[in-house]
Amino acid sequence: MQTKLTELLNIKYPIIQAPMFLVSNVAMVTEAMQSGIAGCIPALNYRTLEELREAIRELHKNKVDGGSFGFNLIVNKSNVKYKGQLDVLCEEGCDFIITSLGSPEETIKKAHAAGIKVFCDVTDLHFAKKIEGLGADAAIAVNNEAGGHRGNLSPQDLIGILNENLSIPVISAGGVGCKADIDEMLSYGAEGVSVGSPFIASVEANVTDEYKQACVDYGADDIIMTERISGTPCTVINTPYVQKIGTKATWIENLLNKNRKLKKWVKMIRFSIGMKTTEKAAKKATYKTVWVAGPSIEHTKAILPVKAIVANLISD
Numbered sequence: 001m002q003t004k005l006t007e008l009l010n011i012k013y014p015i016i017q018a019p020m021f022l023v024s025n026v027a028m029v030t031e032a033m034q035s036g037i038a039g040c041i042p043a044l045n046y047r048t049l050e051e052l053r054e055a056i057r058e059l060h061k062n063k064v065d066g067g068s069f070g071f072n073l074i075v076n077k078s079n080v081k082y083k084g085q086l087d088v089l090c091e092e093g094c095d096f097i098i099t100s101l102g103s104p105e106e107t108i109k110k111a112h113a114a115g116i117k118v119f120c121d122v123t124d125l126h127f128a129k130k131i132e133g134l135g136a137d138a139a140i141a142v143n144n145e146a147g148g149h150r151g152n153l154s155p156q157d158l159i160g161i162l163n164e165n166l167s168i169p170v171i172s173a174g175g176v177g178c179k180a181d182i183d184e185m186l187s188y189g190a191e192g193v194s195v196g197s198p199f200i201a202s203v204e205a206n207v208t209d210e211y212k213q214a215c216v217d218y219g220a221d222d223i224i225m226t227e228r229i230s231g232t233p234c235t236v237i238n239t240p241y242v243q244k245i246g247t248k249a250t251w252i253e254n255l256l257n258k259n260r261k262l263k264k265w266v267k268m269i270r271f272s273i274g275m276k277t278t279e280k281a282a283k284k285a286t287y288k289t290v291w292v293a294g295p296s297i298e299h300t301k302a303i304l305p306v307k308a309i310v311a312n313l314i315s316d
Contacts, residue, residue, distance in 0.1 A: 001013050001014055001314070002014075003169075003186070003191040003192055004138075004169040004191040004192075005138070005169060005171055005191045005192030006192070008096075008117060008137060008138065008169065009038050009068040009095055009096060009117070010065075010066070010068060011036060011037055011038050011066055011067060011068055012036030012037070012066045012067075013036050013037050013310075013313075013314050014182075014186070014191060014192030014193065015037040015038070015182070015192065015193055015194075015195055015310070015313060015314075016037065016038045016039070016040055016070075016098075016171065016192065016193070016194040016195070017029065017032040017037060017038065017039040017040060017195060017196075017199055017306070018040060018173065018194040018195055018196030018199075019040040019041055019042045019071070019072035019098060019196075020042070020148075020196050020199070020200065020292075021042050021044065021045065021148075021292075022045060022206065022207065023199070023200055023205050023206060023207055024039070024040065024041040024042060024045060024199075024205075024206075025041065025045065025204065025205070025206045026041070026055050026058050026059060026062070027204040027206075028041075028199060028202060028204045028205060028206075028306055029041055029059060029069050030059065030062040031202075031204055031305065031306035031307055031310075032067065032069075032306055032310065033059075033062065033063055033064055033066075033067025033068065033069060034062075034064055034067060034307070035067070035306065035307050035310035035311070036066045036067060036310070037067065037310055038067065038068045038069065038070065038095070038096070039067070039068075039069050039070075040069070040070045040071060040072055040096075040098055041055065041069075041070075041071055041072065042071070042072040042074075043071045043072060043073055043074075043081070043085040043089070044072075044074060044079065044081070044085075049081070049084050049085065049088050052071075052085060052088050052089075053088050053091075053092055056071075056088070056089070056092040056093070056094060057092060059094070060092075060093070068095035068096065069094055069095055070094050070095050070096035070097055070098060070116075070117075070119075071085075071089055071094055071097055071098075072097070072098045072099075072100060073085060073086060073089075073097055073098070073099050073100070073107060074100050074101050074102070075099045075100065075101065075102035075103060075104055075106075075107055076101045076102030076103075077102075078101070086106070086107055086110055086111075087110075089111070089114075089116065090110050090111060090113070090114035090116065091114075093114060093115070093116065094116055095116070095117065096116060096117040096118065096119055096137075097111050097116055097117070097118050097119070098118075098119045098120070098121065098140060099118060099119075099120045099121065099131075100120075100121045101121075103130075103134075104118060104120045104131055104134060104136060105134050108134050108135050108136060109135075112135065117137040117138075118135075118136050118137055119136065119137060119138040119139070119140050119171065120136045120138075120139060120140060121140045121142050121173070122139050122140065122141060122142065122162070123141075123142050123143075123150075123151030123152065123153070123158075124151070124152075124153070124158075125161050125162060125165055128141075128162050128165070128166055129165065129166070132166050132167070132168050136168060137168065137169075138168050138169040138170070138171055138191070139162055139166060139168060139169070139170050139171065140171050140173050140194055141155075141158045141159055141162055141170050141171065141172050141173060141190070142158075142173045142174060143155040143158045143159075143172065143173065143174040143175060144174070145174040145175030145294065145295055145296070146173050146174025146175070146196075146235075146294055147174070147196050147197045147223075147235050147292060147293050147294025147295075147296070148196075148234055148235060148292050148294070149233070149234050150174060150233075150235060150294070151174070155172055155174065155175050155184075155185060155188060155190075156188050158172075159172055159185065159188040159189050159190050160188060160189065163189040169191040169192070170189065170190050170191060171190060171191060171192045171193065171194055172185040172188070172190040172192070172193050172194070173193070173194035173196075174194075174294060174296075175294070175295065175296055176193045176194075176195045176198075176296055176313075177195075177197070177198050177296035177297070177298055177299030177300065178299045178312065178313065179312075179313055179314060179315060181193075181296070181299075182313060182314075195296070195313065196294065196296075197215065197293045197294040197295075197296045197297050197300070198215075198296055198297065198299065198300055198309055198313070199306065199309060200212060200215045200293060200297070200300075201213075201215040201216055201297070201300045201302070201303045201304070202303070202304060202305065202306045202309055203303060203304065203305045203306070204305065204306050209303070211291050212303045213303065214237050214239070214291050214293075215237075215291075215293055215297040215300045216297075216300050216301060216302060216303060218237050218238075218293075218297060219295075219297065219298045220295035220296075220297070220298035222237055222238045223235050223236070223237065223238070223293060223294060223295045223297070224236065224238045224242070226242065226290075234292060235292065235293065235294055235295075236290055236291060236292050236293065237291045237292075237293050237297075239290075239291065241290070242290060299312075
């Protein structure tokens with residue numbers, strides 16, 4: 001399974017354990033590296049820069065040949081910690097950074113100066129061309145089967161259009177829950193895959209057993225889109241509570257979103273409220289649960305160690 005991604009990150013298998021808000025942690029990424037893949041953690045999973053710094057140092061100690069680690073950065077104004085997080089990553093070092101939701105220009109410049117590769121989330125060709133022009137090392141093609149905030153194009157269409165127009169590697173994100181899915185994405189022209197939802201139900205994941213069990217009990221048909229978390233459509237498990245509160249933004253949010261001056265602030269407030277709601281659901285089980293996941297939980301049949309999940313992904 002040697003591809004351009006395995007060459008870029010010096011890993012055995014072309015798989016990135018995707019960064020997941022509140023879910024990803026050092027233990028998960030350590031097990032990922034020891035299984036021959038790359039692991040990634042959102043920098044926002046750490047409340048302080050010192051906690052982020054400690055996590056990076058621990059991952060350096062745990063690193064083995066054939067594995068690599070990186071961090072995800074939200075690079076727009078909604079992340080007030082962005083510049084500090086970028087500085088810490090460049091000071092301490094990591095193998096790669098994945099950027100989301102904004103221009104990666106500053107990140108690419110500083111990371112490359114520190115010897116760190118930069119991959120950028122994209123959902124269409126327009127933004128993909130921009131990040132290639134800025135010097136990104138690869139494009140993370142977020143398709144319409146991804147968990148969380150997903151794209152609009154199918155994996156085949158998105159990978160195809162990006163490969164036809166880019167010279168940098170394309171890594172597919174979304175819709176992978178087994179080896180057949182990986183083989184399919186590679187057949188479309190992807191150089192690797194980013195896999196998130198199957199790792200929620202891992203022993204090492206830093207969420208409640210109820211959240212993990214939901215990924216076992218529910219399947220692809222139970223994944224729906226909601227605007228109630230961040231104001232932007234996001235995939236969640238269709239629990240009784242989600243059914244009760246509905247999936248559309250409130251009438252007042254829709255009204256305020258029509259005001260150009262207020263729209264940005266409404267989105268920031270909704271994002272903050274949504275993240276707190278998601279955190280409560282991930283850390284404490286109540287009847288008010290909003291669990292983020294993608295349709296690839298269809299293949300999740302049990303709560304397993306990360307190493308077992310990787311083994312399932314690379315074996316027929």
